[in-house]
Amino acid sequence: MFTVSALYHFTRLNEPNSLRGPILSLCQHEGIKGTILLAHEGINGTVAGPSAGVTRLWAHISDLPGCSNFTHKESTSKYIPFKRMKVRIKKEIVTMGKPNVDPSVKTGRYVEPCDWNKLINTPDVAVIDTRNDYEVGIGTFKGAINPNTKTFREFPKWWAKNKHKFKNKKIAMFCTGGIRCEKSSNFLLGEGIEDVFHLKGGILKYLEQVAKQDSAWEGECFVFDNRVSVGHGLKEGNYDQCYACRRPVNQQDKNRAEYVQGTQCHQCINEYTKEDRARFGERQRQIDEKTKLLD
Numbered sequence: 001m002f003t004v005s006a007l008y009h010f011t012r013l014n015e016p017n018s019l020r021g022p023i024l025s026l027c028q029h030e031g032i033k034g035t036i037l038l039a040h041e042g043i044n045g046t047v048a049g050p051s052a053g054v055t056r057l058w059a060h061i062s063d064l065p066g067c068s069n070f071t072h073k074e075s076t077s078k079y080i081p082f083k084r085m086k087v088r089i090k091k092e093i094v095t096m097g098k099p100n101v102d103p104s105v106k107t108g109r110y111v112e113p114c115d116w117n118k119l120i121n122t123p124d125v126a127v128i129d130t131r132n133d134y135e136v137g138i139g140t141f142k143g144a145i146n147p148n149t150k151t152f153r154e155f156p157k158w159w160a161k162n163k164h165k166f167k168n169k170k171i172a173m174f175c176t177g178g179i180r181c182e183k184s185s186n187f188l189l190g191e192g193i194e195d196v197f198h199l200k201g202g203i204l205k206y207l208e209q210v211a212k213q214d215s216a217w218e219g220e221c222f223v224f225d226n227r228v229s230v231g232h233g234l235k236e237g238n239y240d241q242c243y244a245c246r247r248p249v250n251q252q253d254k255n256r257a258e259y260v261q262g263t264q265c266h267q268c269i270n271e272y273t274k275e276d277r278a279r280f281g282e283r284q285r286q287i288d289e290k291t292k293l294l295d
Contacts, residue, residue: 008179011066033082044093075234081226108185108196139219170195178202
């Protein structure tokens with residue numbers, strides 16, 4: 001079994017580029033794969049590898065400036081759900097496009113997974129799912145508001161159009177691992193919302209700690225690796241991924257007339273050119289050929 005681990009931490013990294021090489025070298029030496037993002041505002045990533053190697057990586061990260069108290073989430077997988085290791089330098093570790101938003105200064109109030117059900121069932125609380133529409137489409141908390149955003153960058157614009165609906169309401173937000181809620185809660189505090197809450201550790205921590213029979217979660221949780229989705233207990237879910245648009249698809253979706261393996265699904269059928277489709281088809285043909293050789 002391999003350890004799959006996700007982390008994020010907001011802290012000031014003055015020279016993120018100087019941190020890239022040592023992290024990449026350590027991961028390659030330990031057989032770790034995945035993606036880590038570095039920016040002036042902090043670090044974000046999900047990786048997988050042998051348990052001892054992942055432990056050494058986290059020890060290295062805890063020695064980075066301001067990262068001594070960072071937290072991470074862990075699950076296990078029978079295989080490494082990534083093909084390679086990447087360490088990238090970005091302007092933001094999660095892109096909101098609001099340079100004045102700074103979660104390292106102030107965020108909303110954290111809510112432990114064991115207390116989340118009580119909060120979201122309170123009448124004066126509005127529950128907002130801050131994830132993208134394709135993520136919400138396969139699972140969310142019962143009664144949560146879906147902003148129908150295609151990217152997190154669209155969240156501030158959505159709020160500007162809809163904030164009048166939340167007058168005299170407390171706002172509770174959640175996302176996959178917690179990172180988007182760090183930014184969105186700081187953003188809403190800057191917008192004058194006084195009572196802002198977010199799920200500590202995100203959906204993943206909730207699914208890990210809250211028993212299925214007590215859960216308010218419906219469906220599965222999309223994850224950004226080859227597992228595609230997970231359910232309660234962080235067990236691998238029932239979704240595959242469209243290789244064209246990277247959105248989740250289940251067996252019913254694959255049975256639709258619009259679905260062509262590696263080329264398109266019903267969600268992206270009108271999003272690409274004929275040239276794109278030809279390129280996707282050629283990629284799938286090469287994958288099929290390699291698979292035949294291995295059989």
